[in-house]
Amino acid sequence: MADLTAFEQQRGRLWGIAYRITGSVADADDAVQETWLRWQRLPDGEAEDPRAYLGTVISRICYDQLTSARARRESYLGPWLPEPVVTAAGPEERAALDDSVSTALLTVLERLTPAERAAFVLHDVFAVSFPEIAEIVDRTPDAVRQLASRARRRVRAEAPRRTVDRAEHRRAVDAFLAAAMGGDVEALLEVLDPEVVWRSDGGGRVTAARVPVVGREQVARFIEHLTRSFVPGRSWIAVYEVNGAPGLVVGDPEAGWAGVYAFTVHEGRVVAIDASLNPDKLVHLDMEALRPSP
Template identity: 75%
Template sequence: MADPAAFEQQRTRLWAIAYRVTGSVADADDAVQESWLRWQGLPDGEVLDPRAYLTTVVSRICYDQLGSARARREVYVGPWLPEPVVTESGPEDRATLDESVGVALLTVLERLTPAERTALILHDVFAVPFPEIAEVVGRTPDSVRQLASRARRRVRAEAPRRSVDRDEHRRAVDAFLTAVMGGDFDGLLQVLDPDVVWRSDGGGLVTAARLPLLGHEKAARFAVLITRGYDPETMSLLARDVNGAPGLILTDVTDPTGAPSVVFAFTVHEGRITEVDAILNPEKLRHLARPAR
């Protein structure tokens, strides 16, 4: 059996690749697990470069997953948003945000073909050479280079303008939290960009807007509605990092699983919130439940 330690050295990187390619925590977990099973089946010493080999394996698994995932998302009810990654707030000395894992960018990547998405992520985010990517997507290196270039142009054209300054992002989210908890409509108008887009992903399983809300007045009214149903005895709205950037989670403290009811991700530009992505689909939040005792 191949050396387990060599796989463990790559596990974090493999999951990072899988999540960015699929936009799904569950699919990323499955891809890494399948990579581990394939690694176990190899004779010890057969692979000279575990990093390159495992990158190709996990990328190929994810590339194959994208075909069926794309079909499922074509019939998805309402806006589709990626499964969020929620952590405690990041260290204050981390000055910039990782754009490659942001909810806004992952949503734009959904509009690419599987080959374009895979080529762009592997090359631009993980510096995988084009010949290695060619093995993943079954194209020539020149063709892969063109795929990545086309995808890059499209992302630049369609991705929202976004600050990478962590402090600027946090200030806007803090101002949003203060205004929404205080029912301050004017305060919300100040922190929300006039052309803000509010997307709600309920997946048809919970009540959520089927179409994005456009404009700061509509978004502010919707945000104020949240506070009307907010019971401080049973609910908590907490600051957390969502996909590496300051965000918020709404949790019902009476829920024995501890999974959030809503995860909010924000896009900030020039001190104002330009996009709010609210993930309510319980199937996308299940992985955030507390581990069973």
């Protein structure tokens, strides 16, 4: 049996690779579990470089998962957003956001082919060599180099403008929250970029906008409508880290709804809001534990 300690040392990195390739918490968890099972069956000493071996195994698993998921996602009702990763609010000493796991980037990666996405994530985020990636996606190293270059150009062209300054991002989210919950339309318009985009992922399971809402006035009206369902004393809202940046988690256990909101901020204003509302994509979250104490 292979050294189990070596696997545990790589577990966090493996999950990070899996989530960025698939955009799914559930698929990432499954991929890590499958990699673990394969590692257990491996004779001791067969993998000279556990880090490289395990990275290759999980990348192949996730590449296959992503390829098989394409048809399902193409028929998905409304915008498809990655399953959100929610953690406690980040420490103030962390000055920069984690751009590689942002909802904005993962949404752009969703538009790439599986091979382009794998090449970009593995090379640009995890510094895997082109020959190693070539074995995973069954291409030549030169072809993989072209895949990564093509993906990089598309990411640069399509990813929204975004600050990497955590303090600037948090100020914008706080201003948004205060304006939205306080019913201050003028303040809300001030914090929203003129071309702000609101995307809602309900997956046909809950009421959500089937197409993106675009423009400051339109998004402000949409938010004003949504806040009417918030019942003080019963509904709750709190700031958490959502995919590496300050975002919002809301819930109402009595009404049976919940949502996770990721924000993209540029020059002090919100340029995109991604609302994850599909219950299937929130099942991995313990909403009761996330609910703030009275």
